[in-house]
Amino acid sequence: MFNRKLVLAAGLAVLTTSVAMTSAQAQTYPDQPIKLIIPLAPGGGTDVTGRTLGDAIAADWKATIVPENKTGGGTTIASATVARAPADGYTVYVNTASFIISARMMPNLSYDPQKDFVPVSLAASSDHVLIVSSKLPVKTFTEFVAWVKSRNGNATFASFGAGSSSHLGFELFLHRLGVKMTHVPYKGNAPAMTDLLGGHVDAMFADHVDESLKSENLRVLAIAGSKRSPELPDVPTLQELGLKDFTSRSFYGVMLRSGTPQPIIDKWNAGIRTALQKPEVQSKLRLLGIDPIGSTQGEYAEYLKAEDAKYREALALPSVEGSLK
Structure with a gap:
């Protein structure tokens, strides 16, 4: 009985000391x-x-x-x-x-x-933004879908990483449309955007709005959110364009x-x-x-x-x- 009490007392002391140390660390954090x-x-x-x-x-x-x-x-x-x-x-x-x-x-x-x-x-x-290279012979979402179908899977889309939200979001997007494209993964939104601006890939879901979207080397076709972007008020959502309840963020x-x-x-x-x-x-x-x-x-x-x-x-x-x- 004595040994049991001793063990319990020792355990309580360690716990009390640990709590006191944690509290002290939090008070001085960050140092x-x-x-x-x-x-x-x-x-x-x-x-x-x-x-x-x-x-x-x-x-x-x-x-x-x-x-x-x-x-x-x-x-x-x-x-x-x-x-x-x-x-x-x-x-x-x-x-x-x-x-x-x-x-x-x-x-x-x-x-x-x-x-x-x-x-x-x-x-x-942030809602994803559907953008395409200006080298493509398309100016609207409808023309883009028709062009992709004509390419029989040879059109390309970039993402900011294999298995990223932009990759899987675009794959769900293609699934809803019933079309195929070839995936080209990058290590981030910026390098993917660089190759899209250079015309090395055809399309992508950008992860946010920035000045590069104003470049003459690309076209903004749609917002993958439930509402239009205040920064791009003239750009329709994919839901407006017929993809009911579709979002990618x-x-x-x-x-x-x-x-x-x-x-x-x-x-x-x-x-x-x-x-x-x-x-x-x-x-x-x-x-x-x-x-x-x-x-x-x-x-x-x-x-x-x-x-x-x-x-x-x-x-x-x-x-x-x-x-x-």
């Missing part, structure tokens, strides 16, 4: 630079959202937040970097749909997406390593929501067609479950299975 891991190339919606948030939060906290673009592997390189990091809040992940899609595409990952990460907040999202969330003290998770959630309420942050994001959100931790967890179900269905399409081999 060193924070790495903000961005899984896609500079210039895309993920990069812009991550850097905009990082700058705003760094200013509020008087802290140093250093963005690092870790591209490749369908964002698995970035995910693995975060999974290997200590659970201390000094390595933060700006994740996208590819985080959950890659987990279904690659069963033998070096990390467990369910166990190694904790959702913090759904920061923002990119989302930008923030995650931390599982085991990170809850007070630090809470601080990040509050920091994100505060940053997204700043007029200058909202203005910068909305100018690019990115909608600020700033969800709670629980809301983001539920959102990820819903997105996982959607992409599980998309990955089962024969055209998608073939394009990923």
Whole structure:
């Protein structure tokens, strides 16, 4: 009985000490630079959202937040970097749909997406934009569909990564139309856009609105959202053009390593929501067609479950299975 009491007392002391240390860490956090891991190339919606948030939060906290673009592997390189990091809040992940899609595409990952990460907040999202090369003999959506049919699968579409939301969204789009195109994956929206501007690929779903959409080298045909973009008010939605209930979007969330003290998770959630309420942050994001959100931790967890179900269905399409081999 004495030994049992001694063990229980010792365990309680360790627990009390651990809680006290966690509380102390949260009070002084951050006291060193924070790495903000961005899984896609500079210039895309993920990069812009991550850097905009990082700058705003760094200013509020008087802290140093250093963005690092870790591209490749369908964002698995970035995910693995975060999974290997200590659970201390000094390595933060700006994740996208590819985080959950890659987990279904690659069963033998070096990390467990369910166990190694904790959702913090759904920061923002953006409707995809259907754009085509101006070298194509088309000026309208109807002409584009007819041209694609005439190419018998030889037309190409770019994405910002195999298994990305732009890839699977476009595959669902083609499935609804009953046509085929050849997929050409890139490591981010920006490099895909570069090749589209150069006429090396025929079409793509861009992940946000930016100045490049005004280039004479491409044409904007439709918005893949439920409503028109304020930045492109004359461009119809795919729903208006006949694809009932069709949407395709990119989302930008923030995650931390599982085991990170809850007070630090809470601080990040509050920091994100505060940053997204700043007029200058909202203005910068909305100018690019990115909608600020700033969800709670629980809301983001539920959102990820819903997105996982959607992409599980998309990955089962024969055209998608073939394009990923």
